[in-house]
Amino acid sequence: MIPSIFAAPRRFPAPREMPQPTYSCRINAEPIARYRPGGYHPICLGDTFKDGRYKILHKLGYGGFATVWAARDRSRQEYVALKVSAAEIHERSYELEVLSALAALNSKEPGARHIVQLVDHFLIQGPNGTHDCVVLEFLGPSVMDNNFLRLNNGRLPGQLAKSCIQQAFLALAHLHKHNIAHGDLHTHNLAFVVPSLHTLTEDEFIEKLGLPQIGFVARRDGRPLEPNLPPYLVQTTSYPAEVSLTRHQQIKLVDFGESFFTANAPSKVSTPLCLRPPEAFFGDRLDHRVDLWSAGCMVRSFELVVGKPPMNAFLTSRRSIVRQMLKTASDDLPQRWHWKWEFMDETWKGQRTENTFMEHLDDLYYDGKRNTDLMPVDVDKLGALVHRLLRFEPATRASALEILQDDWFVETRREPATKAPVQGFLQPEWFVETRT
Numbered sequence: 001m002i003p004s005i006f007a008a009p010r011r012f013p014a015p016r017e018m019p020q021p022t023y024s025c026r027i028n029a030e031p032i033a034r035y036r037p038g039g040y041h042p043i044c045l046g047d048t049f050k051d052g053r054y055k056i057l058h059k060l061g062y063g064g065f066a067t068v069w070a071a072r073d074r075s076r077q078e079y080v081a082l083k084v085s086a087a088e089i090h091e092r093s094y095e096l097e098v099l100s101a102l103a104a105l106n107s108k109e110p111g112a113r114h115i116v117q118l119v120d121h122f123l124i125q126g127p128n129g130t131h132d133c134v135v136l137e138f139l140g141p142s143v144m145d146n147n148f149l150r151l152n153n154g155r156l157p158g159q160l161a162k163s164c165i166q167q168a169f170l171a172l173a174h175l176h177k178h179n180i181a182h183g184d185l186h187t188h189n190l191a192f193v194v195p196s197l198h199t200l201t202e203d204e205f206i207e208k209l210g211l212p213q214i215g216f217v218a219r220r221d222g223r224p225l226e227p228n229l230p231p232y233l234v235q236t237t238s239y240p241a242e243v244s245l246t247r248h249q250q251i252k253l254v255d256f257g258e259s260f261f262t263a264n265a266p267s268k269v270s271t272p273l274c275l276r277p278p279e280a281f282f283g284d285r286l287d288h289r290v291d292l293w294s295a296g297c298m299v300r301s302f303e304l305v306v307g308k309p310p311m312n313a314f315l316t317s318r319r320s321i322v323r324q325m326l327k328t329a330s331d332d333l334p335q336r337w338h339w340k341w342e343f344m345d346e347t348w349k350g351q352r353t354e355n356t357f358m359e360h361l362d363d364l365y366y367d368g369k370r371n372t373d374l375m376p377v378d379v380d381k382l383g384a385l386v387h388r389l390l391r392f393e394p395a396t397r398a399s400a401l402e403i404l405q406d407d408w409f410v411e412t413r414r415e416p417a418t419k420a421p422v423q424g425f426l427q428p429e430w431f432v433e434t435r436t
């Protein structure tokens, strides 16, 4: 069978064939076209669900297959996130199944603390179909939130970055132990926990997230809107920087939209190209080890530590990504993929590519412009960790548990709590709770 990497490129219609948009909205939000049968459910601020239990207060974001809303859970007197999926993925995503399976474990393992909690779920029937709605505990901004990073020279403080890496591996170890893969690991899916938000009144909460900006939707031909569309779109909230600066240390893994049980693995993953594992490019069977490659890229890209985005993510092709993999992976391309790679890159004649990974690490980190609170020995250890993860052969990648047993983290756990570094970001109890 011809693998998908060789599929013909998608053809786009010439500009004059492009259908004219029928609707207008003067706000930067989700594409209006996704409000159609099979697409998003139209939601307005103040809407309530499940007999009035959940009241929509703000918009948290949207993705290819869902809109996510901040809501008040009037039964538990807490804020929650409502993720309302597009109707076409109803019964096609494992998100609810995986989150329910994790909730049913009721685990006290350290890794369970680093996975977003499922609060509730229900179905919504609307003009665009039947939508899954998962209710999640309310979390703060992602670790790569722009507001926070702007105040920190675009880089997480070193010890916080290290702590985020460790917490991400605790979450992965927990998932993998239960034969679950996250399938979409990247820094935007690691969110800070902000317990203080739950103490706010509704008005204070909305003020904290910023008053919602809305833009009315109109048909260009002046005719009335169909019921498939909301009367207005809401701009995604932007978290205030000071929330992150003073309070955050615990993080959780979110967005289980691409997760799967390893016994029932999909044939492809939707991870961004630059974090996608080689087995997904070369058509091998996928399992939880896809997360280990993505984790290696996430750490390797130094996005968490250096503050740089992953390797040439913009407008990149599969071929250029595999070429970068050849320079980065710590093992050779497995024999079984040679013929596929020769097909993709006719210039490749089986030669080894010089591994340049460690060369630029120090240069990138010690750029003379930003905070460099990690020691050179930390940077070396980080590099060594990445080498254990970025291996073409999935079976030879270090497991999440093995990574957690690495010297670098073991030393962290031995550090006296009073030495918890970096402007009070890391609180002593965190070290205690993650001690194994």
Ligand SMILES: Nc1ncnc2c1ncn2[C@@H]1O[C@H](COP(=O)(O)OP(=O)(O)OP(=O)(O)O)[C@@H](O)[C@H]1O
Pocket: 060, 061, 062, 063, 064, 065, 066, 067, 068, 081, 083, 116, 136, 137, 138, 139, 140, 142, 184, 188, 254, 255, 256, 257
């Ligand atoms: N539990 C939560 N608490 C607070 N905000 C959340 C929560 N879950 C998601 N969000 C916000 O909503 C956004 C979209 O959520 P999520 O990534 O789960 O949706 P998605 O449709 O799967 O997105 P994508 O297609 O980009 O993967 C996130 O970037 C985050 O900002």
